[in-house]
Amino acid sequence: xxxxxxxxxxxxxxxxxxxxxxxxxxxxxxxxxxxxxxxxxxxxxxxxxxxxxxxxxxxxxxxxxxxxxxxxxxxxxxxxxxxxxxxxxxxxxxxxxxxxxxxxxxxxxxxxxxxxxxxxxxxxxxxxxxxxxxxxxxxxxxxxxxxxxxxxxxxxxxxxxxxxxxxxxxxxxxxxxxxxxxxxxxxxxxxxxxxxxxxxxxxxxxxxxxxxxxxxxxxxxxxxxxxxxxxxxxxxxxxxxxxxxxxxxxxxxxxxxxxxxxxxxxxxxxxxxxxxxxxxxxxxxxxxxxxxxxxxxxxxxxxxxxxxxxxxxxxxxxxxxxxxxxx
Numbered sequence: 001x002x003x004x005x006x007x008x009x010x011x012x013x014x015x016x017x018x019x020x021x022x023x024x025x026x027x028x029x030x031x032x033x034x035x036x037x038x039x040x041x042x043x044x045x046x047x048x049x050x051x052x053x054x055x056x057x058x059x060x061x062x063x064x065x066x067x068x069x070x071x072x073x074x075x076x077x078x079x080x081x082x083x084x085x086x087x088x089x090x091x092x093x094x095x096x097x098x099x100x101x102x103x104x105x106x107x108x109x110x111x112x113x114x115x116x117x118x119x120x121x122x123x124x125x126x127x128x129x130x131x132x133x134x135x136x137x138x139x140x141x142x143x144x145x146x147x148x149x150x151x152x153x154x155x156x157x158x159x160x161x162x163x164x165x166x167x168x169x170x171x172x173x174x175x176x177x178x179x180x181x182x183x184x185x186x187x188x189x190x191x192x193x194x195x196x197x198x199x200x201x202x203x204x205x206x207x208x209x210x211x212x213x214x215x216x217x218x219x220x221x222x223x224x225x226x227x228x229x230x231x232x233x234x235x236x237x238x239x240x241x242x243x244x245x246x247x248x249x250x251x252x253x254x255x256x257x258x259x260x261x262x263x264x265x266x267x268x269x270x271x272x273x274x275x276x277x278x279x280x281x282x283x284x285x286x287x288x289x290x291x292x293x294x295x296x297x298x299x300x301x302x303x304x305x306x307x308x309x310x311x312x313x314x315x316x317x318x319x320x321x322x323x324x325x326x327x
Contacts, residue, residue, distance in 0.1 A: 004125050007293060009031070009032045010291055011036075012028055012033050012034065012036075012071050012072060012074065012260060012291070013036035013064055013071040013073075014028060014034065014037055014077060015046050015061050015064075015076050015078060017038075017039040017041075017045075017048065017257050018078075019132075020077050020100065021039075021077035021078075024283070024287065025048070026240070026280075028075070028287050028291075031287055031288055031291060033287070034055050035055065035071050035072075036056045036057075036064060037055055037056070037057050037058070038057075038059070038060065038061055038063075038064055039057075039059070040060060040261075042242075044298040045058075045059070053067075060221075061074075061089060061090070063230055065090070065093045065095075067069075070093065070095060071095065072091045072095075072096070072294050073098060073123075073294045074095050074096070074097055074098070075098045075099075075100075076090070076097065076098070076099040076100060077100050077127075080100075080101075080105050080167060080172055083099050083103065083109075084104040084105070084106075084113060085282045087099050087103075087113050088113065088116065091116045091117050091120060091122060091124070092116065094120060094122070096123040096124070096196070096293075096294055097113075097117065097124050098127065098290050099113075099125075099304075100126075100127040101129075101176040101302065101311070102126050102172060102176045102308075102311060102312050103126045103308040104312060105172060106170060106305040106312075107309075107312050110304070110308065110309055110312040110313075111309065113304060114304045114308070114309060117304060123299075123300060124303065124308070125293060125300040126302045126303070126304055126307065126308035127286065127302070128177070128311070129177065129286055130180060130282065131181070132282050132283075132285040132289060132302075133285075133300055134240070134277045134278045134282070135249050135251075135255075135258050135275075135277050138275060139185065139238070139240055139247055139249065139259070139263055141238065142240075142247060142275070143242075146244075147261075148242030148243075148244055148246065148247065149210070149242040149243030149245065150242060150244075151185075151186075151221050152221065152242060152243065153224065153241050154185055154186070154222070154224070154240050154241070155223075155225075155237075155238070155239045155241075156181055156182065156225045156237075156239075157225075157235055157236070157238075158174045158175070158177060158225075158228075158236055159227070159228040159233075159234070159235040159236075160228070160233075160234045160235070161229065161231055161233070161236070163204055163209075163229065163230075165217065168207075169198075169209065169211070170209050170227045170228060171198070171318060171319060172230075172315060173229075174227035174229075175211065175213070175225055175227045175315065176315065178227065178306070179225065179311045179315065180311050181238065181246070182313070183307060188310060189217050190218045191216065191217060191218075191314065192216050192217065192218055193216040194214065194215050194317060194318065194321070195214045196212065196322055197210070197211070197212050197325070198210065198325060199211075200252070202230050208299070208322055209219070209229040209230045210226075210227075210228040210229070210231075211225075211226070211322065212224070212225070213225045213226075213318055222232075223269055234252055235252065236250070236251035236252055237249065237252075245261060245262060245264075246262045247259065247260065247275065248260045248262065254269070254279075255272065255279035255281075259275040259277060260273070260275065261273050261274075286295070
């Protein structure tokens with residue numbers, strides 16, 4: 001990046017330097033777009049001050065928003081229960097917002113954020129990372145080209161062992177990824193039926209830590225998601241089955257080996273072949289996309305008012321279905 005490009009790059013603030021926030025901080029810094037880090041832990045700010053001395057460390061979002069020089073955009077990477085409160089402050093300050101998934105933890109709050117952003121004509125992007133995954137977009141192109149025939153079903157599994165999460169439950173922690181991909185690959189067509197089951201297998205605070213959901217879309221395509229904190233090993237896999245072939249994405253493999261096309265020949269022999277795609281880091285692409293949105297070159301493909309709201313709508317509906325299981 002030359003000096004002229006660097007000067008034109010928007011400067012953003014990342015709020016929350018925890019597990020995921022650190023990845024965002026690294027990517028925005030490497031892209032030349034990191035101006036501020038907001039975290040209430042002095043030792044964390046001191047650590048980043050040594051690493052990135054040109055970046056301004058701030059203890060709270062309130063302090064950042066009260067400063068005379070404000071960022072060009074704010075990224076919220078804090079626990080999901082804080083997204084609405086912090087996001088509202090950012091939008092009311094007239095600053096574009098990128099909030100990690102989910103947009104909010106209720107549909108009412110998500111709608112409120114979208115309405116606020118639209119009233120101020122501000123970009124509002126949700127961190128649905130997989131919409132920027134090159135392999136996911138390669139799958140979308142295979143579907144759109146008809147290479148898989150008519151899509152029969154899509155299955156997305158996101159399983160791991162994690163007994164100590166502070167999130168509301170595994171549905172709100174992991175399923176936003178799977179829901180966003182399902183709706184993206186099916187062109188956000190209407191859902192005509194939904195079934196859900198959930199269990200507290202680990203027995204921690206009686207939270208659902210294993211959730212399975214089935215969607216039936218308007219064209220008959222079935223969508224299955226399975227999210228678990230109670231699985232003995234990490235499994236992140238997307239399967240798309242069509243009348244002419246299937247494609248499997250195993251997101252635990254090296255980037256260049258993750259995507260496989262499976263077809264059956266006329267003689268009944270099943271053949272598997274790797275599908276080439278650009279093995280770029282999805283988060284880097286997402287962060288670059290946000291900087292381009294701030295610069296006016298692109299409109300977010302994970303806007304709050306489209307994919308963001310749709311995901312929260314169905315998270316809430318599934319949550320209500322799971323609550324009825326306990327009645």
